Amino acid sequence: MRRLGWLAVPLGATMAFLYLPMLVLVVMSFNASGTPYTWTGFTLGWYGELAGNAQILVGLVNTLIVATGATAGSVVLGTLLAIGLDRYVRRSILDALAIGPAIAPDIVMAIGLLALFATLGMTLGLHSVLLAHIVFGTALVAAVVKARLGHTDPSLEEASRDLGATATETFFRITVPTLAPAIVAGALLVFTLSMDEFVIAFFTNGPSTPTLPIVIYSMVRFGVTPEINALATILLLLTFTIVIAAQRLTGLGGSAE
Amino acid sequence: MTPGPVAPARGAPRRRGLTERVIFLGPGLLYLVVFFLVPLAIIAGISFLERGRFGGIVFAPTLDNFARALDPIYLRVLTSSIGLALVTTILALFLGYLTAWGIARLPRRWRTIALILVVLPFWTNFLIRTYAWIVILNSQGPLNGALVGLGVIAQPLELLYTPGAVVAGLLYAYLPLMILPLYAAIERLDPELREAAANLGATPIRVFLTITLPQTLPGVIIGSIFVFVPSLGNFIVPELLGGGKLIMVGNLIRDQFLKARDWPFGSVLALAVIAALAVLLVVQAQVSRRTATTTAPGA
Amino acid sequence: MTALVSIDRVSRRFGDVIALDDVSLVIRENEFFALLGPSGCGKTTLLRILAGFETVDAGAVTLAGADLLPIPPHRRPINLMFQSYALFPHLSVERNVAYGLEREGRPKDEIRDRVAEVLATVGITETARRRPSQLSGGQRQRVALARAIVKRPRLLLLDEPLSALDRQVRGEMQLELKRLQHEVGITFVVVTHDQEEAMSMADRIAVLDHGRVQQVDAPVELYDRPGTLFVARFIGSNNLFHGTAVGGGVEVPVLGVLPGTAHTDPPSAGARAVLAVRPEHLVLDDAVPLVRGTVAETTFKGGMSTLAVDVPDYPMPVIVTQPGATRIERGTAVGLRWDAARAVVLRG
Numbered sequence: 001m002r003r004l005g006w007l008a009v010p011l012g013a014t015m016a017f018l019y020l021p022m023l024v025l026v027v028m029s030f031n032a033s034g035t036p037y038t039w040t041g042f043t044l045g046w047y048g049e050l051a052g053n054a055q056i057l058v059g060l061v062n063t064l065i066v067a068t069g070a071t072a073g074s075v076v077l078g079t080l081l082a083i084g085l086d087r088y089v090r091r092s093i094l095d096a097l098a099i100g101p102a103i104a105p106d107i108v109m110a111i112g113l114l115a116l117f118a119t120l121g122m123t124l125g126l127h128s129v130l131l132a133h134i135v136f137g138t139a140l141v142a143a144v145v146k147a148r149l150g151h152t153d154p155s156l157e158e159a160s161r162d163l164g165a166t167a168t169e170t171f172f173r174i175t176v177p178t179l180a181p182a183i184v185a186g187a188l189l190v191f192t193l194s195m196d197e198f199v200i201a202f203f204t205n206g207p208s209t210p211t212l213p214i215v216i217y218s219m220v221r222f223g224v225t226p227e228i229n230a231l232a233t234i235l236l237l238l239t240f241t242i243v244i245a246a247q248r249l250t251g252l253g254g255s256a257e
Numbered sequence: 258m259t260p261g262p263v264a265p266a267r268g269a270p271r272r273r274g275l276t277e278r279v280i281f282l283g284p285g286l287l288y289l290v291v292f293f294l295v296p297l298a299i300i301a302g303i304s305f306l307e308r309g310r311f312g313g314i315v316f317a318p319t320l321d322n323f324a325r326a327l328d329p330i331y332l333r334v335l336t337s338s339i340g341l342a343l344v345t346t347i348l349a350l351f352l353g354y355l356t357a358w359g360i361a362r363l364p365r366r367w368r369t370i371a372l373i374l375v376v377l378p379f380w381t382n383f384l385i386r387t388y389a390w391i392v393i394l395n396s397q398g399p400l401n402g403a404l405v406g407l408g409v410i411a412q413p414l415e416l417l418y419t420p421g422a423v424v425a426g427l428l429y430a431y432l433p434l435m436i437l438p439l440y441a442a443i444e445r446l447d448p449e450l451r452e453a454a455a456n457l458g459a460t461p462i463r464v465f466l467t468i469t470l471p472q473t474l475p476g477v478i479i480g481s482i483f484v485f486v487p488s489l490g491n492f493i494v495p496e497l498l499g500g501g502k503l504i505m506v507g508n509l510i511r512d513q514f515l516k517a518r519d520w521p522f523g524s525v526l527a528l529a530v531i532a533a534l535a536v537l538l539v540v541q542a543q544v545s546r547r548t549a550t551t552t553a554p555g556a
Numbered sequence: 557m558t559a560l561v562s563i564d565r566v567s568r569r570f571g572d573v574i575a576l577d578d579v580s581l582v583i584r585e586n587e588f589f590a591l592l593g594p595s596g597c598g599k600t601t602l603l604r605i606l607a608g609f610e611t612v613d614a615g616a617v618t619l620a621g622a623d624l625l626p627i628p629p630h631r632r633p634i635n636l637m638f639q640s641y642a643l644f645p646h647l648s649v650e651r652n653v654a655y656g657l658e659r660e661g662r663p664k665d666e667i668r669d670r671v672a673e674v675l676a677t678v679g680i681t682e683t684a685r686r687r688p689s690q691l692s693g694g695q696r697q698r699v700a701l702a703r704a705i706v707k708r709p710r711l712l713l714l715d716e717p718l719s720a721l722d723r724q725v726r727g728e729m730q731l732e733l734k735r736l737q738h739e740v741g742i743t744f745v746v747v748t749h750d751q752e753e754a755m756s757m758a759d760r761i762a763v764l765d766h767g768r769v770q771q772v773d774a775p776v777e778l779y780d781r782p783g784t785l786f787v788a789r790f791i792g793s794n795n796l797f798h799g800t801a802v803g804g805g806v807e808v809p810v811l812g813v814l815p816g817t818a819h820t821d822p823p824s825a826g827a828r829a830v831l832a833v834r835p836e837h838l839v840l841d842d843a844v845p846l847v848r849g850t851v852a853e854t855t856f857k858g859g860m861s862t863l864a865v866d867v868p869d870y871p872m873p874v875i876v877t878q879p880g881a882t883r884i885e886r887g888t889a890v891g892l893r894w895d896a897a898r899a900v901v902l903r904g
Contacts, residue, residue, distance in 0.1 A: 003362070004359060004362045004363065005362075007355060007358055007359035007362060008359065010352060010355035010356055010359060011355070011356050011359035011360065011371075013352070014352055014353075014355075014356040014375075014432070014436070015374060015375075017352075017429070017432070018374075018375070018378050018429070018432065018433070019374075019378070021386065021389035021390060021392075021393055021429065022378070022381070022385075022386070022389060024389060024392060024393055024399055025385070025388075025389050025392065028392065076284075077284050077285040077288055078285065080280070080281045080282075080284055080285055081281070081282065081284075081285030081286065083281050084278065084280075084281030084282035084285070085282070087277075087281070088274075088277075088278050088281070088282065089282070094282075094286065097286065097289055097290075097293075097294070098285070098286075098289065100289070100293060101289065101293050103534075104293075104297075104531075104534075105486055105487055105489070105490035105530055105531075105534065106487075106490070107490040107491075107492065107507055107510055107511070107527070107530070108297070108300070108490065108527050108530055108531055109293070109296065111300060111510060111514050111520075111523060111524070111527055112293075112296025112297050112299060112300045112527075113292065113296050114514065115296060115299045115300060115303060115520065115524075116292070116295060116296045116299055119299060131292060132292070134288065134292070135288070135289065135292045135293050138285055138288060138289065139289070142285065153640050153642055155638045155639075155640050155642035156642050156644060158607075158609055158629075158636075158638070158642070159636070159638055159642035159644075160644075160655070161608075161609075161628075161629045161630045162607060162608075162609075162629055162630070162634075162635055162636045163630075163635065163655050163656035163659060163703065163707065164630045164631075164656050164659035164660055164707070165630055165655075165659045166630055167277070169659065174644060177644075177646045178644070178645060178646060180646075189380075192380050193380070195382075196380070196381065196382040196383060198382075198383055198384055198493065199492075199493070203514065203515070213382060213383075213384055216382070216384045216385070216388075217384055217493075220384060220387075220388045220391070220497060221496075221497070228385075228388060229392075231385075232382070232385040232388065232389070235381065235382050235385060236381055236382075236385070239377075239380050239381045239382070240377060240381075242380075243373075243376070243377055243380045244373070244377075247373055
């Protein structure tokens with residue numbers, strides 16, 4: 001445990017840099033003035049306006065649909081993939097494939113998927129966004145679950161079989177429950193990412209079913225509007241809660257287990 | 258797991274092994290092949306084809322798109338993109354290294370909290386984070402307000418829609434991704450090596466340059482990749498914070514695909530981004546192989 | 557005792573490495589059997605073959621006369637206590653122990669009773685509702701044991717059962733396991749690399765090295781009559797003299813003929829041979845010595861004195877142990893003698 005010393009300055013500066021902008025938004029969301037540059041009083045009015053904004057609500061509903069579906073699909077594919085990679089795969093090329101979508105630049109994936117859908121003659125809509133989100137969602141869940149598998153005792157499954165359980169029983173009674181915290185953490189992270197994801201959704205979505213980030217984008221392009229501050233605050237709060245919950249489950253700080 | 262004579266293979270008889278393999282690996286890998294590899298292949302393929310008159314694709318192999326990418330106009334965009342991404346990366350490296358070092362010096366419990374705090378912004382909505390900078394940098398915004406109020410400047414500065422704004426936005430987006438790998442590398446450092454060097458007469462700067470930096474190099478490169486490549490391909494930040502005056506590769510790609518409908522050319526540009534990523538990955542692999550440290554058991 | 561398990565010419569290799577080479581063994585009903593050997597000798601592989609987690613390249617294994625190998629692990633009347641215990645972390649002690657009975661489809665009452673009974677037998681009734689993470693190492697081991705024996709298997713396999721325990725607990729558990737085996741009347745097969753452990757617990761021991769069976773015998777036999785050089789070295793400590801076989805002993809260069817008895821598999825006359833004499837069988841006798849030397853070191857530990865004697869022209873010091881403290885000092889010239897019946901002649 002060394003002294004922090006002068007390093008406290010860059011550390012503090014970084015934290016300030018990362019959080020002040022968000023703090024500004026939060027503060028502004030309670031600002032009664034129309035332009036967020038002068039403070040005229042505390043109000044919850046913008047939140048009310050937010051609730052009445054049909055465009056935002058539609059975007060929210062669409063986003064929730066996609067996020068829920070993406071989470072479900074990613075959890076199934078990703079968990080199975082992680083178990084398969086951990087058990088059967090020695091060569092790293094399949095590992096690289098499994099993590100690829102997480103590393104590839106999102107604009108590349110976006111145009112690639114657009115090209116794929118065009119080639120297949122598919123119409124674009126929420127379903128295409130869903131398919132797209134499952135790609136990186138699967139990679140993410142697979143990574144989280146695989147990391148957890150690295151710490152699990154491989155004898156557990158053998159013990160189960162030794163005690164008389166078939167392979168299927170072992171999977172549902174032992175394997176999945178043991179991995180449950182990692183699976184849930186992965187699900188939470190995919191949900192969050194999908195809700196916030198813009199670039200891929202932008203390219204693969206149809207014109208009539210915007211997701212929330214796309215709605216935000218069109219609003220932001222025209223400048224600053226107060227409802228966005230309120231929306232931003234809510235989204236920030238939501239994301240914080242989810243990510244901290246996910247961290248608890250994977251025990252970054254050594255809590256779970 | 259290297260098989261020794263006593264090492265148990267995950268022994269199921271071979272027949273059953275195949276069914277299980279298919280059940281576990283099949284769906285995920287199949288999905289990734291179809292929705293990840295195939296799209297990449299299509300992009301690569303399209304780059305060699307011609308654009309149809311009304312925006313489709315004509316199956317006429319050509320290298321024109323590649324030639325067009327070398328056109329001075331586009332080259333300028335490419336180089337300025339690389340320039341901006343590079344500046345962002347260097348700033349991230351500087352700030353990130355110091356921050357990561359600071360975190361490594363914190364007591365254990367605070368370290369976890371610090372890491373979570375660093376990572377949290379990364380998970381939030383990217384648009385919102387960029388939008389926050391629009392608010393801040395606006396000529397009537399808090400930053401200008403503070404500078405004027407403190408008497409540093411008389412008139413509000415035109416901070417928005419400048420290269421600086423773009424760099425700030427990119428830095429804000431990707432700084433956490435630089436800090437994490439750096440922290441991982443720094444945390445693994447053996448302080449005894451530095452002490453040994455100092456004991457042998459090296460000044461602190463020498464120690465840093467000859468011992469610390471080389472050992473953390475893999476982390477430096479990974480962090481740089483995580484900042485440089487997304488910065489290169491980003492179009493939101495240049496558009497919102499650069500005001501359309503600053504076009505980067507990401508904007509170009511977006512325009513080709515959604516406005517000009519010149520998919521083949523857009524694909525070539527995308528390939529440029531992928532190429533940058535590939536080169537950096539190779540460099541990273543080489544560097545980490547060469548800096549694999551040997552420590553005594555129990556260290 | 558009747559034979560329960562018959563392992564017949566079993567071989568298994570992993571790539572280039574031969575794990576088991578033509579191994580044949582018989583394990584008898586109700587005995588406490590040990591597979592002993594250094595790491596890499598194949599004992600764990602053999603155990604896993606019995607449990608059903610490893611296949612064989614050649615050979616057969618029968619249990620009570622019936623072919624065992626085609627039966628998948630979850631249907632074998634054999635249970636394994638894993639070295640890591642492999643307790644299910646998300647289940648309580650009770651549920652862990654009940655797991656095997658539930659898979660058999662037993663009625664709930666029966667399961668409850670049998671679980672309670674076995675928890676009492678191993679002495680951990682009060683931990684029933686707790687999770688494995690809340691238990692000590694010794695407690696976890698008892699849970700693993702309980703979980704394995706509650707199904708009343710015909711054969712209980714234990715993989716290095718005491719290796720994770722600290723010294724003091726280990727001694728207690730040795731006695732516990734012995735007692736348990738008698739009480740529940742199940743055939744135990746223990747895999748261990750610790751020869752003291754095997755010697756103190758087992759009725760019979762199979763010593764393995766590099767995939768081959770060196771010797772299968774009761775502990776006393778292994779100790780008094782090692783059949784191979786490996787066993788002589790591995791079990792207890794031994795003084796080894798290398799030379800050529802002659803009638804009645806081994807001819808060692810410079811020292812002459814040293815007397816000993818050959819038991820099984822004697823080396824033919826003139827062949828390379830080794831004479832093995834245990835330190836406690838060496839007697840100090842200046843009158844009619846077999847070898848002479850000078851005392852280099854003496855140590856006193858646990859009520860026994862150990863003398864290291866340098867014998868001229870012989871590379872290793874000869875070790876002699878005697879009860880009680882010795883008066884002999886370093887540098888004293890001594891003569892050593894032994895009873896030919898106590899020294900063993902082995903192939904070299």
